[in-house]
Amino acid sequence: MYKVLVSDPISDMGIQLLYDASDVTVDKKPGLSEDELVDIIGEYDALLVRSQTRVTERIMEAGKKLKVVGRAGVGVDNIDLPAATKRGIIVINAPDGNTITTCEHTFAMMMAVARHIPQAYAKTVNGVWDRKSFLGVELRNKVLGVLGMGRIGSEVAARAKAFGMSIHAYDPFLTEERAEKLGVKLGTVNEIVANADFITVHTPLTPETRHMISRPQFEIMKKGMRIVNCARGGIIDELALMEAVDQGIVAGAAFDVFEEEPPRPDHPFLKHPQIIVTPHLGASTVEAQENVAIDVSEQVLLILRGQAFKNAVNMPPVPADVLNKLQPYFDLGEKLGHFLAQLTIGAVREIHVNYSGELADVDTNPLTRYVVRGVLSHHLGGDVVNVVNSMHLAKERDVQVVVSKTAATKGFTNLITLTLKSNKEERLLAGTLLNGYGARFVQLDQYPVDISPEGNLLIISHNDKPGIIGRVGTLLGSNEVNIATMQVGRKIVGGAAIMVLTVDKQPAKIVVEELAKLPEIITVKEITL
Numbered sequence: 001m002y003k004v005l006v007s008d009p010i011s012d013m014g015i016q017l018l019y020d021a022s023d024v025t026v027d028k029k030p031g032l033s034e035d036e037l038v039d040i041i042g043e044y045d046a047l048l049v050r051s052q053t054r055v056t057e058r059i060m061e062a063g064k065k066l067k068v069v070g071r072a073g074v075g076v077d078n079i080d081l082p083a084a085t086k087r088g089i090i091v092i093n094a095p096d097g098n099t100i101t102t103c104e105h106t107f108a109m110m111m112a113v114a115r116h117i118p119q120a121y122a123k124t125v126n127g128v129w130d131r132k133s134f135l136g137v138e139l140r141n142k143v144l145g146v147l148g149m150g151r152i153g154s155e156v157a158a159r160a161k162a163f164g165m166s167i168h169a170y171d172p173f174l175t176e177e178r179a180e181k182l183g184v185k186l187g188t189v190n191e192i193v194a195n196a197d198f199i200t201v202h203t204p205l206t207p208e209t210r211h212m213i214s215r216p217q218f219e220i221m222k223k224g225m226r227i228v229n230c231a232r233g234g235i236i237d238e239l240a241l242m243e244a245v246d247q248g249i250v251a252g253a254a255f256d257v258f259e260e261e262p263p264r265p266d267h268p269f270l271k272h273p274q275i276i277v278t279p280h281l282g283a284s285t286v287e288a289q290e291n292v293a294i295d296v297s298e299q300v301l302l303i304l305r306g307q308a309f310k311n312a313v314n315m316p317p318v319p320a321d322v323l324n325k326l327q328p329y330f331d332l333g334e335k336l337g338h339f340l341a342q343l344t345i346g347a348v349r350e351i352h353v354n355y356s357g358e359l360a361d362v363d364t365n366p367l368t369r370y371v372v373r374g375v376l377s378h379h380l381g382g383d384v385v386n387v388v389n390s391m392h393l394a395k396e397r398d399v400q401v402v403v404s405k406t407a408a409t410k411g412f413t414n415l416i417t418l419t420l421k422s423n424k425e426e427r428l429l430a431g432t433l434l435n436g437y438g439a440r441f442v443q444l445d446q447y448p449v450d451i452s453p454e455g456n457l458l459i460i461s462h463n464d465k466p467g468i469i470g471r472v473g474t475l476l477g478s479n480e481v482n483i484a485t486m487q488v489g490r491k492i493v494g495g496a497a498i499m500v501l502t503v504d505k506q507p508a509k510i511v512v513e514e515l516a517k518l519p520e521i522i523t524v525k526e527i528t529l
């Protein structure tokens with residue numbers, strides 16, 4: 001039974017999927033302190049948060065069973081990603097579910113700041129009928145500067161066009177062609193801030209975007225411009241903004257997010273008549289909260305059940321078409337690694353993976369993570385190594401991972417060839433997916449084989465001499481070990497040979513030792529997949 005802790009207010013409708021799952025129990029405990037979370041997190045397999053819970057290294061350290069942290073929303077700046085990656089904890093978010101909602105909030109803020117709606121409301125409900133103080137401006141024919149043209153920025157730009165605004169935009173990934181398609185004018189940050197009547201920011205908070213709008217930018221702005229931040233506190237320098245408002249450069253500002261949340265009661269924004277604020281409400285609609293909770297619950301379930309998932313933040317994203325092509329190979333890749341690591345003597349120093357046939361043209365990085373996971377999990381443990389941290393753990397241990405691709409497939413439509421180089425030896429194992437038959441290992445070192453990669457296997461290297469098969473069969477049989485399949489491979493008659501047995505149960509250690517003592521047998525290795 002998997003245990004999921006929900007530590008922020010997350011839509012019940014959205015996490016219904018988790019309540020309904022027979023292999024999951026859900027505890028809702030919003031508002032816990034870091035210490036309280038550290039005390040209880042040890043019993044949970046998954047943690048679901050919004051933006052309030054700060055998922056710190058201490059919490060992850062205490063979360064010995066924690067496999068996944070799910071963020072019901074976009075920004076993961078409340079989660080210590082390097083700490084998660086180091087521990088193999090998958091961090092996922094729900095990037096699509098709140099896009100429209102946050103875009104609409106941005107628009108609401110832009111219109112509210114253009115027409116002084118909160119200030120006018122406050123006076124009116126207090127009995128003051130003041131029609132002089134609140135002269136607004138139209139959006140039509142104004143220049144809107146959009147910094148960050150991802151999901152939300154692009155939606156804001158589309159709506160602003162309908163309002164008759166002209167959009168000037170900057171995003172490091174925005175090409176001339178896409179800008180043209182979206183009907184926006186591409187510019188640098190400084191060009192945009194110098195020309196805009198309104199500016200809205202929609203980037204993540206990164207070292208590069210922190211204070212991307214600060215004193216130098218305010219100094220070149222048009223007098224009387226208006227500015228909106230519904231992305232992350234700190235993208236706009238709050239102190240520099242206050243100065244710009246007081247100097248009359250900024251006529252109005254609308255902030256949903258703050259450098260420190262919640263802001264202190266004496267934060268200057270909270271009292272300023274030209275600044276309107278909301279308490280990080282960008283994503284707060286029924287629809288968005290349901291969407292993100294559903295998205296994140298679906299992914300958490302897949303991860304807990306060991307199935308393929310998307311939206312991992314601490315792994316490179318995999319496009320759906322690539323994922324569809326690779327997914328069938330994940331198990332084969334991991335088993336190749338797990339098998340060969342068990343067979344290889346000594347400390348593995350290099351992992352070489354060659355992809356050929358239909359795999360040669362695909363981005364195989366996600367698959368390599370599975371192969372490396374298979375190799376490392378033999379020594380480090382399957383619960384320690386996962387596809388999030390496998391490459392990180394290999395690097396940390398100075399294990400080199402080398403990937404190559406070739407067209408030649410030795411007659412198979414696809415082939416993964418894994419070579420492990422240790423300080424003692426070099427071993428090779430190749431596997432394929434056979435249409436209709438599933439995964440097969442087809443080459444072990446220099447020997448062609450046909451091994452179904454599952455169960456208990458005995459790999460016996462021996463000299464190709466008459467009577468060996470009989471002696472092995474007799475010894476195993478007399479010890480109640482039933483042989484399910486047996487294969488023998490050799491390169492030349494009378495030379496070195498290999499025998500691969502699938503047995504119904506693991507033989508006792510003593511039986512393996514007896515096998516190794518039989519004449520002409522060189523080594524016996526047990527492998528479990």
Ligand SMILES: NC(=O)C1=CN([C@@H]2O[C@H](COP(=O)(O)OP(=O)(O)OC[C@H]3O[C@@H](n4cnc5c(N)ncnc54)[C@H](O)[C@@H]3O)[C@@H](O)[C@H]2O)C=CC1
Nearest residue numbers: 074075102148149150151152171202203204230231282283
């Ligand atoms: N107020 C709220 O409740 C919410 C806030 N957000 C925040 O809104 C922001 C945008 O979210 P999405 O559009 O979903 O993310 P996104 O990832 O789709 O878009 C972000 C864009 O920013 C661009 N970018 C990165 N560095 C930049 C730079 N130096 N200059 C210009 N552009 C840069 C990226 O290339 C990307 O296209 C995020 O910070 C997110 O956390 C999102 C949802 C709700």
Ligand SMILES: O=C(O)CCC(=O)C(=O)O
Nearest residue numbers: 050051073074075283284
């Ligand atoms: O969960 C929330 O309400 C905050 C949403 C947010 O800031 C995000 O998704 O990045």
